[in-house]
Amino acid sequence: MSVAALEELAACRRCARLAAYLDQLPPARGRGRAEYWNRPVAGFGDRQARIWILGLAPGAHGANRTGRPFTGDGAGDFMYPLLYQTGLASQPSATALGDGLALRDLYISNAVKCAPPGNKPAPAEFACCRPFLAMEQAKLNRLQVVVALGRGAYDSYLRLCREQGIIQRVADYPFAHGARYRLSNGLWLVACYHTSRYNVQTGRMTAVMFLELLEAVQALAAGAAVDEHSVEQPF
Numbered sequence: 001m002s003v004a005a006l007e008e009l010a011a012c013r014r015c016a017r018l019a020a021y022l023d024q025l026p027p028a029r030g031r032g033r034a035e036y037w038n039r040p041v042a043g044f045g046d047r048q049a050r051i052w053i054l055g056l057a058p059g060a061h062g063a064n065r066t067g068r069p070f071t072g073d074g075a076g077d078f079m080y081p082l083l084y085q086t087g088l089a090s091q092p093s094a095t096a097l098g099d100g101l102a103l104r105d106l107y108i109s110n111a112v113k114c115a116p117p118g119n120k121p122a123p124a125e126f127a128c129c130r131p132f133l134a135m136e137q138a139k140l141n142r143l144q145v146v147v148a149l150g151r152g153a154y155d156s157y158l159r160l161c162r163e164q165g166i167i168q169r170v171a172d173y174p175f176a177h178g179a180r181y182r183l184s185n186g187l188w189l190v191a192c193y194h195t196s197r198y199n200v201q202t203g204r205m206t207a208v209m210f211l212e213l214l215e216a217v218q219a220l221a222a223g224a225a226v227d228e229h230s231v232e233q234p235f
């Protein structure tokens, strides 16, 4: 995003429910409210990235505390060691802004930029935040693959595509882990289960699954020949 867009994002309180939630969110035990970011969390990463990982929303006590997506929470603790293993991250941990983490060929953000109660944004909040998604995408001019973590982020990205005239119907792109679709603008959209602590603890998402998906995504980004019509085949 441009500096002006980042400033607009930082000051955004368009979703009254989310702004009120952040105004009164009690900190986790042993922490103070002063340690919390408690405002919209901007995406970060390589502006020349070919891969964009799109999560749902900042975790109340993770990204909403640290001010960077997937930083300081279980989802990030699962994801960053695997991003490091595939060369997409410079280090295996993400603890705080200024911890030295850099992303290579990768940009990470969330579909909704403010932490929602219960990790559940309302449909109107997804819609309200989509202009920021459009701004992010416009800045990623080498983008090849969008990896949406979980159905919420996936559907919101598809709705953005519909708003932009790239697709006609969201229902034509059903979500399944590993499903990939070549969109009419040339980008790949890849569906992935979220890396949430719940999904990891229940075995819905495993390190092997995520690594396999990342490797396949890197191949797509590099322009590997893929049957564009086998869109519902998992990796």
Ligand code: SF4
Residues within 6 Å of the ligand: 009, 012, 013, 014, 015, 016, 018, 019, 040, 112, 113, 114, 125, 128, 129, 132
């Ligand atoms: S979720 Fe997005 S649109 Fe809503 S207040 Fe936060 S930054 Fe603004």
